[in-house]
Every structure is written in structure tokens, then in C-alpha cells.
Amino acid sequence: MLQRALATLLCLLGIAAIGLGAASATLWRPADTLSASLRVADGAVVTDPGVLDLAAGSVTVTARAASGPAVLALGRSADVMAWVGEDRVTRVSGLASRSLLVGTAGTGTAASEPSATGTAGAGPTRSASPEASGAPASAGASADPSASAPADGSSGSASTADPSGSDLWIQEASGTPSATFTWTAVPGRWSAIAVATAGGPVTIELTWPQVVTTPWRTPGLLVGALLLVAGLIWWGVLLLRRYRPDAVLGLVATAARRREPLAGASLPARQDTDRAPDGEVAEVRPGAGARSAHSSAAPTDQVGLVDAPPGGRRARRAAEAAAAMTGTPGASADADTAVGSSQGTPAAGVRGAEPSVGHRLPSPLGAPAESSPAPGTEPAPLTRRALREQRERAESERAGHAPQGTGPAAVPEDAARVVAPDPGAAMIGTPGPAALVEPGTTGPLGGRPDGTADVVDAAAAATPGGRRWSRVATGPVPATSPTSPESTGTRSPRGRLEFLRRRPAEVTIEPPEPAERAAEAEPAHGAPTPTPASSADAWRRAWGLPAAGSLWVPGGPGPDDPAAPPPTTPTEEER
Amino acid sequence: MRRVRTFATALALTAGLAACSSPLPSPKPDAVPARAPVVVDDAQVSRILGEITTTLAAADAARSAQDLAPRVSGTAAQIRAAQFVQAAAGAADALTELPATPQTVIAPATTAWPRTMMVVTTAPADLRAPLLLTLVQESPRAPYALVDWARLFPGVAMPPTAQPGVGSAPVDADSSALSVRPEDVLAHYVDLLTNGAASPFAAAFTADPLRDRIAQQRAGWTTAVGDRGSVAETYEVLDGGPFSMATADGGAIVVGSLRTVTTINLVDSTLTVGAQTAALLGATTVGTSLAISWDSMVAFFVPPAGSTEPVTVLGGEHVPVSVTGS
Numbered sequence: 001m002l003q004r005a006l007a008t009l010l011c012l013l014g015i016a017a018i019g020l021g022a023a024s025a026t027l028w029r030p031a032d033t034l035s036a037s038l039r040v041a042d043g044a045v046v047t048d049p050g051v052l053d054l055a056a057g058s059v060t061v062t063a064r065a066a067s068g069p070a071v072l073a074l075g076r077s078a079d080v081m082a083w084v085g086e087d088r089v090t091r092v093s094g095l096a097s098r099s100l101l102v103g104t105a106g107t108g109t110a111a112s113e114p115s116a117t118g119t120a121g122a123g124p125t126r127s128a129s130p131e132a133s134g135a136p137a138s139a140g141a142s143a144d145p146s147a148s149a150p151a152d153g154s155s156g157s158a159s160t161a162d163p164s165g166s167d168l169w170i171q172e173a174s175g176t177p178s179a180t181f182t183w184t185a186v187p188g189r190w191s192a193i194a195v196a197t198a199g200g201p202v203t204i205e206l207t208w209p210q211v212v213t214t215p216w217r218t219p220g221l222l223v224g225a226l227l228l229v230a231g232l233i234w235w236g237v238l239l240l241r242r243y244r245p246d247a248v249l250g251l252v253a254t255a256a257r258r259r260e261p262l263a264g265a266s267l268p269a270r271q272d273t274d275r276a277p278d279g280e281v282a283e284v285r286p287g288a289g290a291r292s293a294h295s296s297a298a299p300t301d302q303v304g305l306v307d308a309p310p311g312g313r314r315a316r317r318a319a320e321a322a323a324a325m326t327g328t329p330g331a332s333a334d335a336d337t338a339v340g341s342s343q344g345t346p347a348a349g350v351r352g353a354e355p356s357v358g359h360r361l362p363s364p365l366g367a368p369a370e371s372s373p374a375p376g377t378e379p380a381p382l383t384r385r386a387l388r389e390q391r392e393r394a395e396s397e398r399a400g401h402a403p404q405g406t407g408p409a410a411v412p413e414d415a416a417r418v419v420a421p422d423p424g425a426a427m428i429g430t431p432g433p434a435a436l437v438e439p440g441t442t443g444p445l446g447g448r449p450d451g452t453a454d455v456v457d458a459a460a461a462a463t464p465g466g467r468r469w470s471r472v473a474t475g476p477v478p479a480t481s482p483t484s485p486e487s488t489g490t491r492s493p494r495g496r497l498e499f500l501r502r503r504p505a506e507v508t509i510e511p512p513e514p515a516e517r518a519a520e521a522e523p524a525h526g527a528p529t530p531t532p533a534s535s536a537d538a539w540r541r542a543w544g545l546p547a548a549g550s551l552w553v554p555g556g557p558g559p560d561d562p563a564a565p566p567p568t569t570p571t572e573e574e575r
Numbered sequence: 576m577r578r579v580r581t582f583a584t585a586l587a588l589t590a591g592l593a594a595c596s597s598p599l600p601s602p603k604p605d606a607v608p609a610r611a612p613v614v615v616d617d618a619q620v621s622r623i624l625g626e627i628t629t630t631l632a633a634a635d636a637a638r639s640a641q642d643l644a645p646r647v648s649g650t651a652a653q654i655r656a657a658q659f660v661q662a663a664a665g666a667a668d669a670l671t672e673l674p675a676t677p678q679t680v681i682a683p684a685t686t687a688w689p690r691t692m693m694v695v696t697t698a699p700a701d702l703r704a705p706l707l708l709t710l711v712q713e714s715p716r717a718p719y720a721l722v723d724w725a726r727l728f729p730g731v732a733m734p735p736t737a738q739p740g741v742g743s744a745p746v747d748a749d750s751s752a753l754s755v756r757p758e759d760v761l762a763h764y765v766d767l768l769t770n771g772a773a774s775p776f777a778a779a780f781t782a783d784p785l786r787d788r789i790a791q792q793r794a795g796w797t798t799a800v801g802d803r804g805s806v807a808e809t810y811e812v813l814d815g816g817p818f819s820m821a822t823a824d825g826g827a828i829v830v831g832s833l834r835t836v837t838t839i840n841l842v843d844s845t846l847t848v849g850a851q852t853a854a855l856l857g858a859t860t861v862g863t864s865l866a867i868s869w870d871s872m873v874a875f876f877v878p879p880a881g882s883t884e885p886v887t888v889l890g891g892e893h894v895p896v897s898v899t900g901s
Binding site for chain 2: 034048049050051054055076077078079082083085093094095097098161165166167168170187188189
């Protein structure tokens, strides 16, 4: 779980990084301009030298008057201050923030600029001469630009002198209520002056184009992509690992088969189940009763498949499961095609499912097998826990003895899962199995027609109590052998056993379905031949293996079929 | 998990920081230059000359001296006003053509006022010599006004001056960097006009057409009056000058104006005056006296101190501005 969580987290982080990287270049992309302004109650506004080009080589200056026309002009700083003379003026000395300018109120002092060197003069003037010198200044100033003359006694609030038309300006603009121009910096000391000629507040705004960089875009996207990929890969690995056991087992099995026919002896159960070729089964059986039982189990699977076709979903699943069981390789062509795709996935599902299955398993299935080798004898009164424990025990043992066992068991379940999803596949699968079944046991097939129900039925029928299994087991064995020719032999009995067990468990789950009952009747038919099961049990006992009941699976066609279907279906349910 | 969280936090922080950015830019003004920069650029010169031309055109059309303000003032305004009178009286070619297309600009480089700018115009359409216009800005809020124009004399070479982009420094009236202080130049010239070869400054000035012309006119009047009256002529320096601009070699161009008053007293005779004078006089004959005032705008090149070169008279304009008589 931790790994999954981490893998998921990686993915999320990757997505987040990508998102942030993208956002940094879009949503959060810094503005293309830096714009700062200052509002002044009255008088002129003059920018100190260096302010105009403090953020970029070109600036757009805008003057906005609260009322009346606004005049904007640009000239050499000395000229501008000289023009202002003794008038009230606010000098802009820089940025207070990214949107505000710093202004210092005061009066200009003609010709002081050169010596004052800009900023220095501002401080003193500020407090000193707002009104005292302001009034016379405006009066005196008004002489020249006769226009602004009205210089009232009211400090500076009277209309401000109009700078427009002066020969001092390099650039000039006026408008109502705002004026604007753009200036490209040239060497020198330059200032802009903004005036509301009618008096009153004036706002000056400086806007600089900004070179926008998005340094986080590429790294963000890259890192994000890497994280995401890493996360996905991790997930992939996790998923693969889940399935791996099955897959591995399947491969091993096939390999084993191909290499040595002998393998069949050692690992019959699995392959039997998987392939359940009649012929093989037959062979196996002869070797050992137990085996035959296993093999019979395999057939059941197939049977299940067969049944499935009619049933639909379940049937499919069953079929698929069977296919999965069979292991991609061996299974009948039909089944393979159908199941093939499913196999991979199933494995994973199976694993996870196993435990749950255990719980679900009706006492009959698990109990009989484990508790007493002879399914028939023992009903399945065990509680879930008991079942679980038994199973675990058994598994651990198997693991010890034959690790393969667990693997295969898992496989079937997975297969079942996988298959389930594809209806089409199921269809395909079915035909195959059906064919298989037919040869083995006609009876079961007939029963299956009911469809999914068959499987369930089988389970139900088979397990009236724990006995069901025993019965089935016995019955099926013979039947199975015919049905599933492919499988049998190859693998070790242990593996098979396990397989069988689980299936039964699954089967039990299925029973819930109503359709099954109909099937039950059929299964009943199949059920008859328990013998093989007993032999299987004996074998198991010999090996110290638990679930005998499941073994029946391989059993003859009639009973097998019913039994078989259940296993597949259960897997589905689990999922 | 903690590690993951930390990482996520760091990522978020960096992304957040990316949104914000660099510190606030602060002004980095150029240093105040040791030498005052030129205060008018080409565009400004063009604009100023355009303004003057416009004003002149309007005033000329209206024959209105009042319309000359504020772009034409000083001696130039007085002369133009007189020309308006002459023109109104029907005198042809009374108005001096004042082209406004600059050939050479002697731009001021200063931070003080008044500021002087000189412009050598292109040759006017009448193929007369170019003019040296003198423009002055009295105060920061005042416009540049044409105060003087002097027609460059033929064969006179303008002293080299600084590039317009660099600008030329103004020269104080009492500057001792010149062989003659600007404020003394006109006085010396007046003395020369008055005393002729007897003047101690006779050698201080090169010969010039203006002085010759004034002498010729005086001689002409003297001849015309003969023994039936007397002719006296006085010279004085007019206010409003001088205007000086440094040249590249350390000398200066000094522009000033002077007034010449020719007074004629008649004894038992009458004098018939020419059309130009008559226009100003309002009559064609006078029986007792006649006073003619001439305003002269003169441009000098004053060599730097230590130079033994004489002051060169670059150009001048000699125009009658008023005539009274009876």
C-alpha cells in the first residue's frame, strides 16, 4: 500500500509540477508591463531624473486630471524644474511598490537643479516652502505664462500654469481628461511634468514594458513529466508484480510441459486444470488417483467455460477463468483466444481476491477439503476463520513444498476476473469449452445451457453441505478427464490441489445467483461420480494438503460441469 | 510521507516565488554633467523657427507690430514695425525676407537664462546673403524670440562653432576670455563710426560694408544739403545686447545693435526725400529739419583673448526706423 501511495503521490506531484510549470507561463505569467502611478492633490508633478527610465528603455507617461485638461511634457530635468520655478510641485523620486510612485511635495527652485542633484533638494524643500514661497512663486511665475495668471491667494490650488507650448519640451501632450505619450530613453537627465491646468488633482502614471521570462515553465514541465513517468512506471511495476507470480507460474508450467512430459507428474494439478485435455487427464489418472482428481478439476474449469457460453457473463467468466487456469498456452484454441487477453490481468485480481474468497467460501467447500481429505465424509461446517486458517496453513505448506501451487490458484481467479469484462471473449471462450466438455461429458453441457446458473448450480448441487464437494470431486474426476484432455498431467498435484480448492471457494460464492439452481439439477447429474475425488483426497492427505472438496473439479463431465462453473463464477464475484 | 510533503511544499513555494519577481527597480539617473548640455535639439530648433515664421507671417499679413510678440522682440521687432509702416505706405520690398530654414545652428549649452541661440539661415529666395538670426529666451517660461538679424557680408566666413548636438556656451558680456569684452565691442564700433580713422579702435576692426554704407549715406546727405544746411550724425548702442556665443576657437560671436541718427537742418530751402524715407516721414519734403533714425544690427566675431586679430564684422542690417521732420 505504501508503495502504491507513493507511486500515486509521484504521479500527483508530476501533474502538480506540470500544472505549476504551465501556470507559471500562463496564469502567473508576470505582467508585460510595470505600471505605477501617483495622485497629487494639486500643483504639478515632476519626475526626478532617472525615474522615467528606471524600469525600461521606454516609458509611457500618462497624466490624468480630475477635472479639465491635463498637460504632459518632457524636458531636460533642469529645464523642467526651472520652468516650475517656485510653483508647488510634487517630485516623483521612484517606486514605492510595483504600482505606486514615491512623491515628495515641495516647490521647484529654479536653477537649483544642477547643484541640487535631484533627490537631495527634495527633502528640505518639502517641509520648508509649501505655501509661503508657493504663493509668491505662482504670482511671479504667472507673469511669464500670462495664461495661468489668476494666481489666487489660495495657496497653490488655483489653476496651475500651463506648460504646453514651451520651447523647453522635447515631447508634449495634452488632453481632457488625460494626456499620454511614449518616450524612448536617451542619455541625459530627463523629467516629465504633469499638470492639471484647471487645478485640482492630477495623476501621473508611468508604464514600462517588461521583459517577461518564464524560468519555471520548462523545468516545471520537465520535472513534472519525469515525476509523472516515474510514478506511472512505479505503478506499472506494482501491477506487474501483482500479476507476475501467475504469469511466471504459467510460463513455468508451459515451459515445464514442453520440456518434460515428466513434469506432468510433478505438477499435474495445475496444468490439468488449465488444459484439462481429456487425453492428458486420462494419462495422469492412471499414474495417480490424486492426479486424476486434479485433472478432473481442470476439466471442471473447462466445463465451467462451456457452461458459461449459454449463461452469458458468468459463463464467460467461467470460460475465461478456465482459460486462465489452463494457462494461456495449453488451453484449447477457443478458450485461449477468448481468455488470452484476460490472463494477464486475472493474476492480479486473483491474488487480492484469494483472501476474500477464503472468507466467503462457504464452509462446505473449504472445510471439507482441508479438514478432511475425504470431501465426501466431511461436510463443511467450518467457520470462515477456520477455513481461512486452514487455507493459510495449507498454502504455507504448499509454499514450502510446492510454491507453484499458490501461483496457479491465484491465476484462475484472476483469469475469471479478467474475462468477465469482455462479453465477446466469453462467447468465444464458451464455444471452446463447450466443445471440450461435450466430448468429456455431454450431460454437463446440457445442464449448462441454463447458463450461468449451471455453475452456481453445480456449486449448490455439489455442496448441499460440505459433501457437495466430495461428491463432485468424486464424480467429476472421471468425467473431467474426458472433458479436459489438454491439462492434466503436467504439473504437480499440489498445485492442482490448491487450484481446486480455491475454485471451489469461488464456486460457493456464486451459488447465490438464482439461475444456478436450475443448474443444480444438472449438477446433480454430474455429481454422481465422486470416486475420483476420494482418490484425490487420499493423495492430498498423503501430501498433507487440505482442500479435497475442490478436487472434484476435475471430475466427470456431468458433475464436473456443475462444479466447474462455480469456480469460475466465484472468482468473478470476488472481484 | 513527510519527505513528500516537504517536497510538495518546496515545489509550491518555488512556483509561488516564480510568480513574484525581482526587486523594485530604482532610478539610476545620469550624473549631472560637468559641462552643461545643449538645451535645444534639432527638433526644438525647427519647432522654434517654425513658430517664429508663423508669427512673422501672421504679423506681416496684418502689418501689425503687435502681432510680433512674443516671437519677435527687441531690435528685430522695432525694425519690423518700421518696415510695416513703410509697407503700409506702399514701399516695395519694405519687409525683409526672413527665411527660417537653418543652415547652421549655434545652440546654447547652458542651464541659465536668458539663453541665446543663433541660426544661420539658408540663402533667401531673393538670392541675397544668408541671415544670422539671433534668438533669445529670456526666462524658462518665455519662448525663444527673434531679437536680431544680420545679413552676412559677402565673403565673410563664419567662425567655426560647436556642433549643434554639443552646443555652444554663452559668453558673459564682461567676459575677459575675448580680446575685447562683448559689452565693449559695440562701444568701440560706435567710436569708430563716430571718429573714423581717428578712433583708437580703427585698427581693432576689419573694414566692413556696414561702416562703409553708413559713411556713404552720411556723405550723401552732406553732399545733398551742401551749404544750405548742416548734417550731423550720432551713434549710440542700443539696449538689449550684446548676445554672445562662444565659437570653437575660444572666440565669440557678438551681436548687438546700434542706432544712427542723422539730423539735417535746412536753411531757406526744402528737401525732397526718397520714397522709403517719405513713407516713414509721411511727407516727401521737409523745409526746416529732418531726423532720420537708423537701427543697425551688427554681428562681430571677437577673437579669443591674446589674439592680435582684429574684430571681424560678420554682418549687419541697417534699416531706417523713424523719420521726423518738418
